[in-house]
Amino acid sequence: MIPYGKQEISQADIDSVLEVLQSDFLTQGPKVPEFESKVAEHVGAKHALAVNSATSALHIACMSLGLGPGDWLWTSPITFVASANCGLYCGAKVDFVDIDPKTYNMCPKALAAKLEQAEKSACLPKIVVAVHLCGQPCDMAEVHRLSKKYGFRVIEDASHAIGGKYRGEFIGNSRYSDITVFSFHPVKIITTAEGGMALTNDENLASRMNLLRSHGITRDPRLMTREADGPWYYQQIDLGFNYRMTELQAALGVSQMNRLDAFVARRHELAGRYNEILARLPVTTPWQHPDSYSGLHLYVIRLSLNEVDKSHREVFESLREQGIGVNLHYIPVHTQPYYESMGFNASDFPEAMAYYREAISLPMFHGMTYEQQDQVSSALEFSLV
């Protein structure tokens, strides 16, 4: 089976992890700060907080922005459930904004219209989570403009987008948002096995997230409510979690960062080639915004179902039967039973549902060969007739 995604591990990655295993620190040593600086410098953010997953990063991002009961968090229905669940963790309510049929990201016009309505009924969101689906950045300038007009905060869920650029600058510099989150799960662009990171230019948010990722405990005398009892002293000043990243993970991350640009360039090469070899098939290949350079975590096609006699499911099953590990990103979050029970109907977000009826993620990963790509293309052609 050709997988839809796969990590790329070099000897340098292995050596980097082994070195940590033989060192004094398996956790809370020098590698995590090194990884944080490396990512922060690369993308141009002031602060970076490494954690054990993007899900954890989203959670502490929401908490640091003060999300709580009575508040609303809005995101796209076409995302992994974690982009929405972070709101529920904080006791807030979650709602969605339909997608743009071309970019598959949250539609800025739909967002503007929904905000106008929400203002009238006094239920504006506190946080909007903008998800850069497949690595293609959202229209962040517009999201930022709306955030100033309506007074909400912005988190970029850039789990798919490290190494990509928006208007010539690296995603993660948080120019148009409060916090940006990356994921380092093995299918993503670089990996630390499990892992995530939150980036911000705001010192207070960074300090808050730093506390929350480690039990709400501080050893910084400036943050303490009274003088230390002695050199052993620490204070718990908030209710946090253990969301820390290990040294082993950070060592892998540091080493993977050395090849980030090459990883993204290879994805562009593969995507460009897919665009060519699939051009004559009844599918829509991904549209790329000219203002941006996608991280290209995923290569999603949409079937032109009116031009083929097969159903979406038949095509998908045929591909799997032919050894092509296709996937579907994503099942609209609002149709998940957990969300449905909050009162959402599938028809609430028609563009998301239209996407769901046609989308298929084709395999794309660093080590993929042209031969494997041709195999995918032939299998797809076969499945469509």
Ligand SMILES: *Cc1c(COP(=O)(O)O)cnc(C)c1O
């Ligand atoms: C993978 C992913 C996450 C969660 O990442 P983890 O590191 O696995 O917690 C969140 N949002 C999106 C869009 C993702 O693709």
